[in-house]
Amino acid sequence: MPPALLELSGISKSFGGVQALRAVDFVLKPGEIHGLVGENGAGKSTLMKIIAGVHADYDGVMRVDGREVHFRSSRDALAAGIGMVHQELSVAPELTVAENVFLGMQPVNRLGIVDWRKMARQATEQLKNLGLNIDPAARLGDFPIGVQQLVELSRVLFSGARIIILDEPTSALSPPEIERLFGVLLRLKQSGRSLIFISHFLEDILKISDEITIFRNGRKVATTAVSAAIDKAWIIERMIGAGREELEESYLGEIKLVGKPTAPVVLEAKGLTYGSAYRDITFAARGGEVLGVYGFMGCGQLELARTLFGKLKPDRGALAIGGAPVRLANTSAARKAGVAYVAESRRSMLFGEEPVYKNVSIAVLDRLSRFLLKPDRERAIAAEQVKALDIRPPSVELRLGGLSGGNQQKVALAKWLTHPPRLLLLAEPTRGMDVGAKEDVVKIVRALRDQGIAIIVFSTEPETVLSLADRVLVMRKGAIAREFADEAISKDRLLAAA
Amino acid sequence: MDAPEAHVVAAERGFRAGDFLRNQLRNIAPFITLLALVAFFSIASPSFATLDNLVNILQQVSVTGIIAVGLTFVILTAEIDLSVGAMANATAIVLTFFTAQPDYVNIANIPTPGAVAIVLALLACFGLGMTTAFGVTKIGIPSFIMTLAMMQIGAGISAVLVRGQIAYTVPSLIQTLGSKSILHVPWIIIVAALFLLVAHLVLTYTRFGRYVYMVGGNREAAEYSGVNTKLIVGAVMVISAVCSGVAGMIGVAYFGSAQQNEFDTFLLDAIAAVVVGGTSLFGGRGGIGNTIVGLFVLGVLNNGLDYVKIDSFLKILIRGLILLIALVINIYAERLRTAARSAHA
Numbered sequence: 101m102p103p104a105l106l107e108l109s110g111i112s113k114s115f116g117g118v119q120a121l122r123a124v125d126f127v128l129k130p131g132e133i134h135g136l137v138g139e140n141g142a143g144k145s146t147l148m149k150i151i152a153g154v155h156a157d158y159d160g161v162m163r164v165d166g167r168e169v170h171f172r173s174s175r176d177a178l179a180a181g182i183g184m185v186h187q188e189l190s191v192a193p194e195l196t197v198a199e200n201v202f203l204g205m206q207p208v209n210r211l212g213i214v215d216w217r218k219m220a221r222q223a224t225e226q227l228k229n230l231g232l233n234i235d236p237a238a239r240l241g242d243f244p245i246g247v248q249q250l251v252e253l254s255r256v257l258f259s260g261a262r263i264i265i266l267d268e269p270t271s272a273l274s275p276p277e278i279e280r281l282f283g284v285l286l287r288l289k290q291s292g293r294s295l296i297f298i299s300h301f302l303e304d305i306l307k308i309s310d311e312i313t314i315f316r317n318g319r320k321v322a323t324t325a326v327s328a329a330i331d332k333a334w335i336i337e338r339m340i341g342a343g344r345e346e347l348e349e350s351y352l353g354e355i356k357l358v359g360k361p362t363a364p365v366v367l368e369a370k371g372l373t374y375g376s377a378y379r380d381i382t383f384a385a386r387g388g389e390v391l392g393v394y395g396f397m398g399c400g401q402l403e404l405a406r407t408l409f410g411k412l413k414p415d416r417g418a419l420a421i422g423g424a425p426v427r428l429a430n431t432s433a434a435r436k437a438g439v440a441y442v443a444e445s446r447r448s449m450l451f452g453e454e455p456v457y458k459n460v461s462i463a464v465l466d467r468l469s470r471f472l473l474k475p476d477r478e479r480a481i482a483a484e485q486v487k488a489l490d491i492r493p494p495s496v497e498l499r500l501g502g503l504s505g506g507n508q509q510k511v512a513l514a515k516w517l518t519h520p521p522r523l524l525l526l527a528e529p530t531r532g533m534d535v536g537a538k539e540d541v542v543k544i545v546r547a548l549r550d551q552g553i554a555i556i557v558f559s560t561e562p563e564t565v566l567s568l569a570d571r572v573l574v575m576r577k578g579a580i581a582r583e584f585a586d587e588a589i590s591k592d593r594l595l596a597a598a
Numbered sequence: 599m600d601a602p603e604a605h606v607v608a609a610e611r612g613f614r615a616g617d618f619l620r621n622q623l624r625n626i627a628p629f630i631t632l633l634a635l636v637a638f639f640s641i642a643s644p645s646f647a648t649l650d651n652l653v654n655i656l657q658q659v660s661v662t663g664i665i666a667v668g669l670t671f672v673i674l675t676a677e678i679d680l681s682v683g684a685m686a687n688a689t690a691i692v693l694t695f696f697t698a699q700p701d702y703v704n705i706a707n708i709p710t711p712g713a714v715a716i717v718l719a720l721l722a723c724f725g726l727g728m729t730t731a732f733g734v735t736k737i738g739i740p741s742f743i744m745t746l747a748m749m750q751i752g753a754g755i756s757a758v759l760v761r762g763q764i765a766y767t768v769p770s771l772i773q774t775l776g777s778k779s780i781l782h783v784p785w786i787i788i789v790a791a792l793f794l795l796v797a798h799l800v801l802t803y804t805r806f807g808r809y810v811y812m813v814g815g816n817r818e819a820a821e822y823s824g825v826n827t828k829l830i831v832g833a834v835m836v837i838s839a840v841c842s843g844v845a846g847m848i849g850v851a852y853f854g855s856a857q858q859n860e861f862d863t864f865l866l867d868a869i870a871a872v873v874v875g876g877t878s879l880f881g882g883r884g885g886i887g888n889t890i891v892g893l894f895v896l897g898v899l900n901n902g903l904d905y906v907k908i909d910s911f912l913k914i915l916i917r918g919l920i921l922l923i924a925l926v927i928n929i930y931a932e933r934l935r936t937a938a939r940s941a942h943a
Binding site for chain 2: 432440448466472
């Protein structure tokens with residue numbers, strides 16, 4: 101039997117104390133497309149970064165063509181014929197198509213001067229092989245994402261890669277673009293190259309892959325050839341896991357959603373469209389209800405959240421708050437209309453160098469004072485919130501940056517609670533938190549809901565949505581794919597809808 | 599649950615005691631520089647440390663001081679205004695353009711009563727500031743580039759109005775503020791002190807002042823807290839233009855004449871005063887207190903170099919070196935602070 105093209109055995113990797121991969125074995129055969137699936141943090145990206153030389157520090161053995169290798173950098177990996185196209189494209193939109201194909205390795209003549217003619221000719225040829233007939237002298241940024249992706253792919257190919265790793269290549273593509281990409285991938289496969297394809301979109305994985313490998317909690321759960329017997333449900337079952345260990349955290353059991361169809365509508369969105377991020381979003385949020393908006397990374401939900409807070413202006417569509425139509429010119433207008441927003445990253449919410457009380461009072465300064473500041477009132481208000489949310493250590497004078505992550509998150513929430521908003525938008529409210537802090541957040545959100553505030557939780561983590569929401573909207577590639585209300589919901593059904 | 603948080607408190611306390619100096623470097627370093635300069639010049643020349651010379655120094659930095667007030671607001675929001683000198687010049691020349699000039703001044707000007715001329719000049723700098731604000735906040739031109747264009751526009755307005763001539767007369771109120779004294783204290787010092795005082799009160803005790811610091815400290819967080827960051831940035835650009843305008847008007851009375859390029863050196867001096875004083879170029883840290891120290895450093899340096907016999911051409915180079923050192927300290931202070939933070943985080 102010939103050696104496998106790529107073979108990994110017993111690969112383990114930890115970040116700090118967190119075990120990202122536990123003794124994973126993986127085999128890639130010549131001329132196959134191998135799909136990788138798993139939830140966020142299951143370890144698939146970590147494994148691919150080890151293969152591509154991004155993470156050099158790991159345990160276990162990697163072999164290419166039967167020879168043991170240990171890559172120190174992505175340059176090492178590329179020299180061994182392994183290239184990766186990352187989810188965030190690394191193209192230079194201001195440069196030409198040809199320059200992008202040859203980024204960092206332009207053909208030069210004997211004097212070291214770039215040979216533009218040769219570059220254009222080779223780029224045209226190269227792209228034609230991928231079925232792309234475009235002008236090599238045109239600015240790359242003028243082409244759609246799908247084309248830019250193919251240009252990046254051709255760069256990886258041109259640098260001699262035999263093994264190509266694609267991370268979430270379809271998430272930003274339209275159906276015809278996906279068709280074209282798949283055509284290219286099949287042609288590459290026929291020419292003897294091997295591809296590893298990571299995606300959340302299980303239909304895409306099933307359509308293109310010869311084999312799939314499923315990850316869960318840093319372990320490989322299964323590797324199987326794709327056949328008629330393998331379907332979405334089969335994969336999801338394994339991704340989530342039915343083992344006792346995962347049961348508690350995975351919400352495999354059903355959760356009964358109880359919406360409040362008679363509660364007053366606080367926010368009404370009609371036909372909201374923003375660039376290529378999302379389109380025709382129509383929904384309503386009711387007081388005293390937590391609406392969960394779930395979708396994969398890049399599905400447009402964060403852009404939607406920012407639009408509702410006046411940070412982004414929609415191209416089309418209308419918003420009404422409390423029945424009155426509003427146009428949110430900026431975040432200040434949104435705040436005055438009773439909207440509050442807790443962003444997904446603490447750094448963009450908080451002033452790390454300032455004391456806690458200034459972080460809390462910033463959102464209510466205009467209610468506290470018309471002109472002169474009232475520092476004593478500010479401190480009193482902050483102290484109240486520090487107590488109510490159990491922020492530790494309980495001092496309003498401490499520099500915010502000195503607090504732990506969970507407590508910082510509470511401060512980000514606290515600033516909106518002195519004068520409760522009508523609509524509270526929470527983006528990834530529990531990301532990166534330990535279990536205790538997560539429970540605190542769930543408690544706080546429930547308490548706010550019971551005061552009659554309309555709350556929308558935007559998240560890419562099913563657990564977050566399932567633990568908080570009374571009603572769920574699933575977004576998929578910029579549109580609302582389905583709504584779950586007054587019914588039982590489970591993680592596998594949520595994943596299947598996204 | 600308690601243990602890690604107790605640790606955080608301990609770390610914070612340890613930080614406070616151990617790294618106080620590092621944290622305060624941006625405030626302490628300029629002050630030490632000032633003391634060192636005063637000590638040096640006092641020893642080098644017996645006539646330096648006199649009351650008369652103190653008044654001299656204060657007078658010499660007054661025009662720069664008024665410009666630096668506006669610039670402090672701008673730099674605190676992490677923006678920059680390169681048009682301050684040109685704004686001062688344009689406003690001064692608008693003022694003289696609307697004031698009756700002696701016969702030998704060959705300018706096709708429009709004489710108006712003094713109060714009208716002052717109001718028109720103030721409107722001019724306000725309008726120019728609004729233009730800057732519009733370009734930076736509505737169109738989204740980086741302030742560095744926008745104010746570079748405004749610098750040229752200011753210079754252009756000056757050129758068109760005086761056409762290479764020199765104007766001398768300003769309204770009597772401005773004449774008084776710029777060149778007369780009350781009880782042996784020049785009015786110009788009082789005006790500069792008032793500007794500094796009011797600016798300090800605004801930055802420290804008003805809601806607007808807090809917003810200025812917060813927008814400079816973390817603009818994204820300010821925006822996500824519902825602060826109208828564009829309004830704040832626009833406002834500081836207007837404040838800067840108006841401060842420059844007032845400095846220009848009074849400066850003309852102080853110098854005794856108005857002509858083109860008269861205020862060119864004030865751009866560098868005002869930026870130097872703010873930065874030497876220790877206000878962070880990254881925004882959010884510093885203030886009028888720092889600017890005052892910076893003004894004194896600059897004033898003592900300029901004045902003191904006249905007392906020690908030194909090549910007047912070398913003075914220019916020395917000023918440049920001092921500014922460079924201040925910039926190094928400014929950046930270094932920021933880096934030390936973040937290093938101290940992450941070591942304790």
